[in-house]
Amino acid sequence: MIDLSRYIRHGANHNGSDEWRTPPKVFKILTNEFNFTHDLAATKTNTLCDNYFVDSLSVSWKGIQAAFCNPPFSMAEEFLQKAHEPDLTVFVIPARPQTKYFIKNVMLNDYTHEIRWCHRGMRFVPPAGVQRKISRAPLPVVVVVYRNTQRTHEIRQTVICSDTLLQLGVIAKGNTRGRPSLYDMEQIDAISRLWEKGTTNIRELAALTSIPRSTVHRIVQKLNV
Ligand SMILES: C[S@@+](CC[C@H](N)C(=O)[O-])C[C@H]1O[C@@H](n2cnc3c(N)ncnc32)[C@H](O)[C@@H]1O
Numbered sequence: 001m002i003d004l005s006r007y008i009r010h011g012a013n014h015n016g017s018d019e020w021r022t023p024p025k026v027f028k029i030l031t032n033e034f035n036f037t038h039d040l041a042a043t044k045t046n047t048l049c050d051n052y053f054v055d056s057l058s059v060s061w062k063g064i065q066a067a068f069c070n071p072p073f074s075m076a077e078e079f080l081q082k083a084h085e086p087d088l089t090v091f092v093i094p095a096r097p098q099t100k101y102f103i104k105n106v107m108l109n110d111y112t113h114e115i116r117w118c119h120r121g122m123r124f125v126p127p128a129g130v131q132r133k134i135s136r137a138p139l140p141v142v143v144v145v146y147r148n149t150q151r152t153h154e155i156r157q158t159v160i161c162s163d164t165l166l167q168l169g170v171i172a173k174g175n176t177r178g179r180p181s182l183y184d185m186e187q188i189d190a191i192s193r194l195w196e197k198g199t200t201n202i203r204e205l206a207a208l209t210s211i212p213r214s215t216v217h218r219i220v221q222k223l224n225v
Pocket residue numbers: 018019020021022023039040041042043046047048053054055056057058069070071072073
């Protein structure tokens with residue numbers, strides 16, 4: 001049986017640590033590709049680039065050409081909200097498609113250009129001073145490439161090896177134009193939650209979610225099974 005507690009128990013919020021380090025080989029491969037100048041989540045002792053910030057969240061990242069970020073996993077959302085600021089940023093983060101912040105900041109973000117889904121858990125290096133065998137992280141990990149220009153095509157999505165970052169397969173080439181949703185995911189999600197709780201009147205749903213009645217009608221037809 002899958003131990004789900006292992007999946008959610010990571011980062012400082014879950015009795016874990018935010019100090020796990022990027023595997024050196026993973027960083028080397030990525031910096032060979034992107035030429036990072038800044039490590040956006042680091043201390044003086046664990047920075048992987050010449051430049052880092054003592055409190056990265058309190059400074060602007062605009063003007064940075066190429067940044068790397070393996071954020072504290074308990075603060076991934078805060079770091080991701082600034083991902084579009086540098087010209088290019090590459091994040092190594094837990095894949096959490098069940099959360100609103102991952103959907104908004106990764107999957108439905110116009111500045112997300114690539115998602116590389118890792119096969120097998122990444123072998124993060126234990127925090128400095130912690131004697132522990134390096135084993136694979138129990139949580140799924142993605143490498144996400146952001147640019148400060150809005151995407152005009154779909155997100156390129158691939159599957160890669162978590163050790164060598166070798167591309168194992170292509171999910172979406174990223175060369176066809178995407179069709180962004182007109183409405184915010186939270187507006188659409190609100191309809192299904194209200195519906196589940198018994199609000200079925202279209203006029204009422206439209207008023208509560210600020211979505212036009214004709215659209216609510218179409219959504220409700222799908223809910224009405
Ligand atoms: C997952 S570790 C990554 C360490 C290293 N840079 C690497 O990639 O191997 C995240 C680091 O971000 C640091 N950190 C936490 N809050 C931060 C902040 N506001 N600004 C910059 N770094 C922060 C943590 O102390 C921790 O060392």
